[in-house]
Amino acid sequence: MLNFEFFNPTRIVFGQGTIARLDTLVASDARVLILLGGESARKNGTLAEVRAALGAREVYEFDGIEPNPSYETLMKAVSLVREKKLDFLLAVGGGSVIDGTKFVAAAIDYDGEPWDILETRGDTVTSALPFGSVLTLPATGSEMNDGSVVTRRATQAKLAFTSPHVFPRFSILDPTKTYTLPIRQIANGVVDSFTHVMEQYLTYPADGLVQDRFAEGLLQTLIEIGPKLLEKADDYELRANFMWVATLALNGLIGADVPQDWSTHIIGHELTARYNIDHARTLAVVLPANLQVRRAAKHGKLLQYAQRVWGITQGSEDERIDAAIDRTRAFFESMGIQTRLPDYGIDASEIGTLVGQLRAHGMVELGERKDVTPEVGQRILEASL
Amino acid sequence: MLNFEFFNPTRIVFGQGTIARLDTLVASDARVLILLGGESARKNGTLAEVRAALGAREVYEFDGIEPNPSYETLMKAVSLVREKKLDFLLAVGGGSVIDGTKFVAAAIDYDGEPWDILETRGDTVTSALPFGSVLTLPATGSEMNDGSVVTRRATQAKLAFTSPHVFPRFSILDPTKTYTLPIRQIANGVVDSFTHVMEQYLTYPADGLVQDRFAEGLLQTLIEIGPKLLEKADDYELRANFMWVATLALNGLIGADVPQDWSTHIIGHELTARYNIDHARTLAVVLPANLQVRRAAKHGKLLQYAQRVWGITQGSEDERIDAAIDRTRAFFESMGIQTRLPDYGIDASEIGTLVGQLRAHGMVELGERKDVTPEVGQRILEASL
Structure with a gap:
């Protein structure tokens, strides 16, 4: 710790x-x-x-x-x-x-x-x-x-x-x-909260046993209630649990003693800045690709995430990690949020410009180990196609 | 909620x-x-x-x-x-x-x-x-x-x-x-923290999804580190995690929106008052018996506890509840703390006096439903023999 x-x-x-x-x-x-x-x-x-x-x-x-x-x-x-x-x-x-x-x-x-x-x-x-x-x-x-x-x-x-x-x-x-909120904002809020937790959780093992358990509990709760939130606007228990999860996801507690990533947010910010895509939707695009590209550096935590959050225990380590990333993407899609750049009309020809923005904004040493360079950012964006 | x-x-x-x-x-x-x-x-x-x-x-x-x-x-x-x-x-x-x-x-x-x-x-x-x-x-x-x-x-x-x-x-x-603490105090601290969580968690389902997950995370962490804490005094990571768990077990967070019990503590206080038994040891005696006696009222949460905290998924509902209570008792014993009244030299002839103390101190409506009368207290103490 x-x-x-x-x-x-x-x-x-x-x-x-x-x-x-x-x-x-x-x-x-x-x-x-x-x-x-x-x-x-x-x-x-x-x-x-x-x-x-x-x-x-x-x-x-x-x-x-x-x-x-x-x-x-x-x-x-x-x-x-x-x-x-x-x-x-x-x-x-x-x-x-x-x-x-x-x-x-x-x-x-x-x-x-x-x-x-x-x-x-x-x-x-x-x-x-x-x-x-x-x-x-x-x-x-x-x-x-x-x-x-x-x-x-x-x-x-x-x-x-x-x-x-x-x-x-x-x-x-x-x-x-929250009953009168458009469904789109509820879906965005779920993905935003989920990614807040992931930025503080899915890094490398750092012996923060309670922080990990709390983060996993927030993710499990979002997975449990997420799709149900879209079905019925005035379900008090669902809305109450969502409201409290979203608050606890970024109040300092689960990040207190652990390394933090935040590269998904920063790459996502460039997508919002250039294409005016909702913040949460940029996270849904970047996060699965980010986990895929940096799977070696995040190996231990990805296995823990697969087992504890998704209950994946079968298959080789690589298969379990693939399954966890697939489930993450499928969860975002189940919230009605698309997870690929082309879904938002963006193709490979745009990636050079986006990487240029990262450089221009000084975003050249991102992530829990400061090793997410613009080159890594480019691979993440390519994996989002 | x-x-x-x-x-x-x-x-x-x-x-x-x-x-x-x-x-x-x-x-x-x-x-x-x-x-x-x-x-x-x-x-x-x-x-x-x-x-x-x-x-x-x-x-x-x-x-x-x-x-x-x-x-x-x-x-x-x-x-x-x-x-x-x-x-x-x-x-x-x-x-x-x-x-x-x-x-x-x-x-x-x-x-x-x-x-x-x-x-x-x-x-x-x-x-x-x-x-x-x-x-x-x-x-x-x-x-x-x-x-x-x-x-x-x-x-x-x-x-x-x-x-x-x-x-x-x-x-x-x-x-x-904490390195210089006697092992007895470390063991007591683990059981005390564990019971603090249980008093706020093991009541009846109240749709506090995050509070449940957080409580379960604290219990799982105590189970994971408890016996290891007794083996080596200067293991920083273990001591650090224990210290943070004990703080989070009773800082208001996991109890924020849920019913609370605390009858184990109150019955335990009478044992300390009369026999000067360490507070934590009284909890280790009373808690398993309390769960056993009130298993009908706590049915839903006992099943959840069995599955999520202990991973018990086999057997009938009653068998799973029995197994969870047995595992709880075994965990306390693994910390070197005995869990039966006779282990502390107390036999059935004392129970009448203890129940009288509860009455004398006005402790006649305990628990999350205020239904732990002195008569229920007596059955709990009898189940502790």
Whole structure:
């Protein structure tokens, strides 16, 4: 086991009807800015429920945080907070709204140009406005971690920052708020959560016995509930379990003392940047190919994954690994998500450009052993054809 | 899934050499009281390492917190803190020292007679002195939760309290600090952790899919490493995994949204109170008998436990349940811990007295369904013969 620190002070308030708890979670004299993404929270009544719970507090709203939240949009929220002298932020939405709120919180009192927060990966953040979240879309885990990804439209730079100052004070997880989500977003959320776990689990054995068991438990649960989630929107138990799995998949716990990969995410980011493919769909394309290309370096963990997660015990080691990768791909396909580049209209002629993007963005030493060079990235993309 | 809140702000600092981190974890102008149990931390160098890390800070020591920490002893520490105007507490030891430190922290500014903290189960605690811990004995989980058990010697009352004010600010978990522990304490710690998980897991199915998987992962890890822990004191990986499992077994996570039992603990407490048997050993006696007597009410979970934790898939349902209970008992015995009352010199003639104790202490509605009456307790004790 590696040395580690684990610290996560976010309060999770989970269950049906918990939005009413806002009245005790937010100070009675708080001056609140509610941050929103699209129109859904306004249309489906969630925003009305939030406003009712906040009662007589002075509340402003900020609409229009994009799926990949932009610096340009978020800086408008920063101005509004400063102008109205607001002192508490409340994100109502999914991972993008929460990520955006984290940036706004850190930018308010930032000494300098706030984009530096991203350039320094959060190291220069020394304080942040307190904020909470009401989660409506399980997927990214942002509701219980200290990470955020922001895009600067002017330069197309998409950067991440982390800071212990941007843990949400609380996150309200009411599974009934997911009932109105499009099926496409549920499917994406399952694949996103699954891949979050895999990036922290499927590396090389590092004696993190509990982390492995917990990761396997999250994967098994996603496999168990994934396809069922697509069948029925208002099954409370299924939605509740999905919501909690997605949070635990990226709250620091299963990654606490183990090597981590994240090359699937970074290669996937280039696909989103160039073709605007949903983030989760890029992961479904890259992950099976990534496991196939790097099967030698991931040999031990792939065998463990085959046995413990998929129950594969028959055949040679190579056959078991092939079977586990095939099952992973089939699972994504069972969620209605295609897993090959040509499914998205991308053929071999594009790969050179994508590899060039990886190089241009400095993504030349990826993975748990820093050995995923652009050449390896090229082989992964070729295996995705 | 039940509605729940999960909040745990304790910072875990884990790994070899981490005691040196005290210098950044404790304010440089803090006036510190170190609280200690027996002589071991003084003898094996841990105290010296702690004092070196604290450098020039003003530091006092308080020795002699007992294995079941007493109100009488702890109130002396309260006096010392008040007299010397100390502002930070540091527990160096196992669960009893940390439990005791929590009481001292809550008592310092308590408005009234501090024993009321226990009488009110912590509800009346509105603040506490900040404190951290250096854990030397993995077992109770106190290093990452907000619970404490204190005994008043004068009346032999043993009461528990919880309060969000008594989460440790940080806990340092250095696995090498367990190398000098007597084997008996390691064995006790494994059985204690195992039973903590079982009290939260082996009740009735409640659709907490992840909580079940996590609980099973902790049990599987304890089964995997338990006997090996007894063989070699300085195996870092084994000790590290044990230390982290024991913490996760009772930090609120696996119990967040599920029914809980705890009748094994309460019946066990009576055995400790009357015969001074180690806490963990009482659990090893009571748990297998408890599962046997209440097998109908726990039917679904016992089958799941048999299959997922022990890999038992052959035989009738009753046979599989019998096999799982037998394996549980055999696991405790493999840790060198006996599992029958006569092994501790207790025969059937004592059972009436023990059941009388349960009644006298108001322990008449135990278990996840409040149906473990003293009559059921009697059958459990009879099944322990």
